[in-house]
Amino acid sequence: xxxxxxxxxxxxxxxxxxxxxxxxxxxxxxxxxxxxxxxxxxxxxxxxxxxxxxxxxxxxxxxxxxxxxxxxxxxxxxxxxxxxxxxxxxxxxxxxxxxxxxxxxxxxxxxxxxxxxxxxxxxxxxxxxxxxxxxxxxxxxxxxxxxxxxxxxxxxxxxxxxxxxxxxxxxxxxxxxxxxxxxxxxxxxxxxxxxxxxxxxxxxxxxxxxxxxxxxxxxxxxxxxxxxxxxxxxxxxxxxxxxxxxxxxxxxxxxxxxxxxxxxxxxxxxxxxxxxxxxxxxxxxxxxxxxxxxxxxxxxx
Amino acid sequence: xxxxxxxxxxxxxxxxxxxxxxxxxxxxxxxxxxxxxxxxxxxxxxxxxxxxxxxxxxxxxxxxxxxxxxxxxxxxxxxxxxxxxxxxxxxxxxxxxxxxxxxxxxxxxxxxxxxxxxxxxxxxxxxxxxxxxxxxxxxxxxxxxxxxxxxxxxxxxxxxxxxxxxxxxxxxxxxxxxxxxxxxxxxxxxxxxxxxxxxxxxxxxxxxxxxxxxxxxxxxxxxxxxxxxxxxxxxxxxxxxxxxxxxxxxxxxxxxxxxxxxxxxxxxxxxxxxxxxxxxxxxxxxxxxxxxxxxxxxxxxxxxxxxxxxxxxxxxxxxxxxxxxxxxxxxxxxxxxxxxxxxxxxxxxxxxxxxxxxxxxxxxxxxxxxxxxxxxxxxxxxxxxxxxxxxxxxxxxxxxxxxxxxxxxxxxxxxxxxxxxxxxxxxxxxxxxxxxxx
Numbered sequence: 001x002x003x004x005x006x007x008x009x010x011x012x013x014x015x016x017x018x019x020x021x022x023x024x025x026x027x028x029x030x031x032x033x034x035x036x037x038x039x040x041x042x043x044x045x046x047x048x049x050x051x052x053x054x055x056x057x058x059x060x061x062x063x064x065x066x067x068x069x070x071x072x073x074x075x076x077x078x079x080x081x082x083x084x085x086x087x088x089x090x091x092x093x094x095x096x097x098x099x100x101x102x103x104x105x106x107x108x109x110x111x112x113x114x115x116x117x118x119x120x121x122x123x124x125x126x127x128x129x130x131x132x133x134x135x136x137x138x139x140x141x142x143x144x145x146x147x148x149x150x151x152x153x154x155x156x157x158x159x160x161x162x163x164x165x166x167x168x169x170x171x172x173x174x175x176x177x178x179x180x181x182x183x184x185x186x187x188x189x190x191x192x193x194x195x196x197x198x199x200x201x202x203x204x205x206x207x208x209x210x211x212x213x214x215x216x217x218x219x220x221x222x223x224x225x226x227x228x229x230x231x232x233x234x235x236x237x238x239x240x241x242x243x244x245x246x247x248x249x250x251x252x253x254x255x256x257x258x259x260x261x262x263x264x265x266x267x268x269x270x271x272x273x274x275x276x277x278x279x280x281x282x283x284x285x286x287x288x289x290x291x292x293x294x295x296x297x298x299x300x301x
Numbered sequence: 302x303x304x305x306x307x308x309x310x311x312x313x314x315x316x317x318x319x320x321x322x323x324x325x326x327x328x329x330x331x332x333x334x335x336x337x338x339x340x341x342x343x344x345x346x347x348x349x350x351x352x353x354x355x356x357x358x359x360x361x362x363x364x365x366x367x368x369x370x371x372x373x374x375x376x377x378x379x380x381x382x383x384x385x386x387x388x389x390x391x392x393x394x395x396x397x398x399x400x401x402x403x404x405x406x407x408x409x410x411x412x413x414x415x416x417x418x419x420x421x422x423x424x425x426x427x428x429x430x431x432x433x434x435x436x437x438x439x440x441x442x443x444x445x446x447x448x449x450x451x452x453x454x455x456x457x458x459x460x461x462x463x464x465x466x467x468x469x470x471x472x473x474x475x476x477x478x479x480x481x482x483x484x485x486x487x488x489x490x491x492x493x494x495x496x497x498x499x500x501x502x503x504x505x506x507x508x509x510x511x512x513x514x515x516x517x518x519x520x521x522x523x524x525x526x527x528x529x530x531x532x533x534x535x536x537x538x539x540x541x542x543x544x545x546x547x548x549x550x551x552x553x554x555x556x557x558x559x560x561x562x563x564x565x566x567x568x569x570x571x572x573x574x575x576x577x578x579x580x581x582x583x584x585x586x587x588x589x590x591x592x593x594x595x596x597x598x599x600x601x602x603x604x605x606x607x608x609x610x611x612x613x614x615x616x617x618x619x620x621x622x623x624x625x626x627x628x629x630x631x632x633x634x635x636x637x638x639x640x641x642x643x644x645x646x647x648x649x650x651x652x653x654x655x656x657x658x659x660x661x662x663x664x665x666x667x668x669x670x671x672x673x674x675x676x677x678x679x680x681x682x683x684x685x686x687x688x689x690x691x692x693x694x695x696x697x698x699x700x701x702x703x704x705x706x707x708x709x710x711x712x713x714x715x716x717x718x719x720x721x722x723x724x725x726x727x728x729x730x731x732x733x734x735x736x737x738x739x
Contacts, residue, residue, distance in 0.1 A: 013733075049517040051720065068520075076517040080722075082510030087315065098307050099518040143514065 001060075002027040002151055002182040003048065008057030010043050017043035018054070019206040025151075025184060025199070030177050032193045032214075033186040034289070035203035036297055041186050042079070044203065045153055048184070049076045062150060072101035075149035079156045079186075081140050083128045090124035093143055100147035107146065114142045118168075134165050141169065145176060152176060153184045158192060170196065190289040200289070204297055221287040221295070226269075228256045232277035240264040240272050253280060304519045305527045312502070312531025317538065326539050330546035338554045351422065354388050355397045356381060362399065366433045369425050389415045397426055404434065477685040478658055480599065484608060485654040485682040491612060492619050492647055492677070495536045499620040500636060502528050503627030503719070512719045521716035525628075526708070529620045533613055540612070544605075599685055607684055610697065615677025618704040619643060625711035628718030629726045642728070650675035654682045661686040671696050673703025710735055 003025040010018040018040045025031045035041050046052045047059060050071060059066040062073070084092055090111070097107035115121050118138060128136060137160055145152060157173070158166050173196065177183055187193060193200060194214075201211040210217060226241075228234075229249065234256055236243055241264065244257040260269050273279055287295075316322055352373045355362065367374035377384065381398060388396040395418055400409035410430055412418050439449045503525075506512045515524055626639040653675055657666040661683045669679035670688070676696050680688070717734040718726070 046720075051513070051516050071518055074517070076514065078510070078513040078517075080510045081514060082512075084315075084505075084511055085509055095307065095311050096514065096518070099304055099515065140514075 001025065002062055003184070004060040005044070005048075006058045006060065008044070008047060008054045008059065010040075010047060010052070010054050016206050018047070020057070021203070021206070021208055022057075023201050023208055023211060025182060027182055028177065028180055029198040030173070030183045030185055030196050032197035032200040033184055033203065034188075034190075034193065034200055034293060039203045040206045041203055042155070045076070045155060045184075045186060048151075049074055049153065072147060073150040074153065075100075075144040075147065075151070076153045077140060077144040077155060077157055079159070081137075083136060083139060083143075085127070085129045087128060088124070089126050089128060089131065089139055092128060093139065093146065096143040097146045100149075102147050110146050110148075111142070114146060118142070133160055134162060137161060138165070141172070145172075149181065151182050151184060153186070155186045156188070157185070158187070158189065190293055193289045202293065202296055210292070210296055217292065218286050218289075221292050222284065223287070224260045224262075225285040226258050226260065227281070227283045227285055228258055228273065228279065229253050229281040230256065230273070230277040230279050234273075235276050238272060240269040257285070305523050305530075308519065308524060308527025309531040309534065312528050313534050316498075316532065316535045322535065322539070326542040327546065329543050330550050333543075333547050334550040334554055351394045352392060353395045353397060353422070353426070354384060354393045355399065356384060357399045358401045359399050359403045361403065361437050362430070362433055366429055369429070372422060372425055374429075385413055388413070394418075395422065395426075399430060403430070404437065407431075407434075477599070480604075480685045481654075481658050481661075481682040484604075484684075485651070485658070485678050488608075488612060488615065488678045488681055489647065489651045489654075491536060491540075492615055493644070495532055495616055496619045496623040496643065496647075497640070498535075499529055499532050500623035500627035500640070501633060502532065503624050503715075504630065504633055504636065507628065507719055508631055516719065521719060522712040525621070525624050525712055525715050529617060529624060529708075532620065533616050536616060537609065537613065540609070604684055607693070608681060611677040611681050611700070614697075614700045614704050618673060618677075618700070618707050619647065621704070621708040621711040625714040625718065625731070628715040629721070629731055631722065635725075639728070646674040647678075650678045654678050657682045667692065671699055673700045673707075676700050713737070 001024050003023075005021060005023040008018050008021045009016075021040070021044065023044075033041050033044070043052075047054050048061075048066070050066065050068070061070045064070075087095070093111050094104070094107050097111060098104065102110070115124060120135070120138065123131065123135065123139070128139070131139065141157070144154070154173070157169060161169060170192075173183060173185075185193075185197060197214055199211070199213050200217060202209050212220070225244070231253065234243065234246070234254075239261075241258040241260045244259055246254060246256045249255050258269075260266070270279070270282060273282070350371065350373050352375065354375050354377050355367075356377050356379070362376065364376055367376075375393075384396055395412050395414040398411040398413070400406075400411070403409045410426070412423065412426060436446060436449060440446065506515065506524075519527075622643045623640070626636055626643065630636045630639065650669065653665070653669045656663075657669055657679050660666060666679065666683060669675045670683050670692070676699065680693070680696050684693075713735045714731055717737055718731075
């Protein structure tokens, strides 16, 4: 575990932002931090980045209680992010890198690598004011990762990126993960959760309501539902399943959503189906994170 | 600690690189030099000599009475009405008529001109007629010219301060007042100027949203102190540039002017006029002498040292409050409603300084120079008059303590404020933030 949050409480005057939150983030994972607006994600992130301190509870980072020296091991890209407008890109990144404890020469060589990698060498002496929004976001991303942190916290990293840059960013995130960095990834975009995350935690109303490995969470939310593409007449009255709905696919075939009865095994159901219709395809429905998110959040209300 | 240095460095370098910094640093010494160099230059420059006709109906004036470098008088006699018509055409700026009854009626002088008569011309005419009249009246009363001239003494008192050790220094209360006023004013302006620079810097970081990135690397108080110290060093740099450049420029101008002044005096042939010029020059030089006297009687290193001290700590105290305000708002316009809280003590101390200048040892002045909020300006105003050492030390210690207290309070507000968006804050709210945990 790179990060272990134990029973953390944070209150702002009358408002409880985090109510006895505990969470484990495994090393080397891309870990999705999900939750509706105002659920407490930002409060949690600010505690991990030591911008604020918890009222009670403990945060263990890489085996030791979180302390000031860990600041240099964490990279943080906030959702609302900015740069000094009047400063030149290179100077600015040098400054931010040195604030993360890098030496001048180290920062310079690492930054040069990044500028070459992202093919933005000619930006070094440009004032930030002259950059487009996408360019500024690339700059911010470099500032977040240049000191090679053990934990990278990205808050809505894709917002504002065009598809090409978003793809590039995704590749960089995966490459960074493969080098052993843990990434805590806060987002509303469920498709990027499905695509990138190894594990997730869902925060709602100041509590962690769901956490675990991606596959494991999805399995937990499987409802024993299947998608069936078939030919012929599906029996509405039968022993093994309920028919939830049918539609016609683009190829003109019939598609149905069925839910198996509690004790019926898949093979039994299939056997019954085969005896009635022509089965072209039979597939378990894995719940999307979108569905899980909506289900959990609306249920908790 | 290393990170504070980095922040100081950035704040300092980005500001010193700005054009506006250099414009202000270079322009001010030029302006200061110009303020006294231009009048001298104007005085030395070849003047267009004005010509004035004087119709003396009383017959008391003689040609030798007219001593004026800039105005050429011409005594005439004849009919007033004809001269009235012709004086302007013949190139005379004015026609002066001294009536017969001048000795009985001091208002019996008339000045005719096409355009309005300039004040110096009017006073020159009045001075000449008045001097002559006095001399004539004296003579009539049986007092010789010699006795009259001997009675025209000019008193100029010398002020001497006696130190506790009985050491006497020739001082100048007028000069001390000027020095005090100038230093008080510079402090007043710079406290406001650099204080608001800190505030705008904080607002910039907050509104550009870089703040969250920065404070995930450093503690908010480190960022605040780094900014305050960085801007403060910019201020000190500017002062040093001002002092060095002003002294340098003054040297250069005085060297340039030196031979010209001598030449001017020598070129005047008329002995009488030459004496008059000397007279004029003497009165011109006396403020300069006064300044030299002040400089000689004041302990320059002490004054400069104290000035730097009071600027720096006064600035630190106020700018930490400005930083707290900057953190609580999202734009400069929104900040205005809070800046008055900080401006009020600065303005009050400036107003108190007027009073301190009049009476530097009154109890109000002593208190004003002790209380941290008013002490920077008021102690600097008192300093040229001489301040007991223990009072100075006491005031300095209080100022440092005041700064520590203010920066503690400000840092508490700051760390909450910089992350607060989309919320209008009140003063009550700000005071609550001081007691927030973590």
